[in-house]
Amino acid sequence: MRILVISDIHANLTALEAVLQDSGPVDATWCLGDLVGYGPDPNLVIEYLRDLANLTCILGNHDAAIVRRMDFDAFNGDARISLTWAESVLTADSLDFLRTLPRQADMNGVVTLAHGSPRDPTWEYVLNTFTARLNFKHFQTPFCFIGHTHIQSLFTLDGASDRVSAAMTRVGEAVPLVPRVIANPGSVGQPRDRDPRAAYAIFDSHQNTWEARRVPYDIAQVQQRIRQANLPARHALRLEEGW
Secondary structure, rough: EEEEHHHHHHOOOHHOOOOHHHHHOOOOEEEEEOOOOOOHHHHHHHOOOOOOOOOOEOHHHHHHHHHOOOHHHOOOOHHHHHHHHHHHHHHHHHHHHHHHOOOOEEEOEEEEEEEOOOOOOOOOOOOOOHHHHHHHHHOOOOOOOOOOOOOEEEEEEEEEOEEEEEEEEOOOOOEOOOEEEEEEEEOOOOOOOOOOOOEEEEEOOOOOEEEEEEEEEOHHHHHHHHOOOOOOHHHHHHHHHOO
């Protein structure tokens, strides 16, 4: 199966549309959470996503806050402003969809899906080999796909040497995944690796390959909608440079 893996859309419909067009036909879509927060299009993103065929979607920390499974005080000031605004504009159908999302998913015993980490699916950031090592014992599948950091990355545990290595993925290059691996597709709607293009990945479940991808989108259009909604200016500015 050719599977689209996306995460951290953050209410950025324009970026999501660019990813779905760039990815081409897929057999399934796996979304690793954070549909809302920061961006101007929370309802449209949810409506777009839930109509995708063969969608599996899990809960992110911003999603959890919106459905009151996490306190807004856990977020910084600008993020709280965006969450408060999103809460005021989300429809009942959108909120109902977010409430159905699980914190974690096991995909046929091959891949574990989590937003933050398998150890703490909603909140923990896996940014280095130390944190990755702590998480390998918290999932039993060969692979684990996570989001949350907004950075494309791969962490691999070598069973023979018991060493964990980290690698920044090369865009457009399909790499074989050898158990065990923690992989991050990056952020669709708010990348933080100094590359403003929308990030995602293609997982081939037959060949066990992972291909990191990037696609440009109309950032100025999204910035305009952020400003029109009176959301924090910082959330518009950071889209230009991917930070």
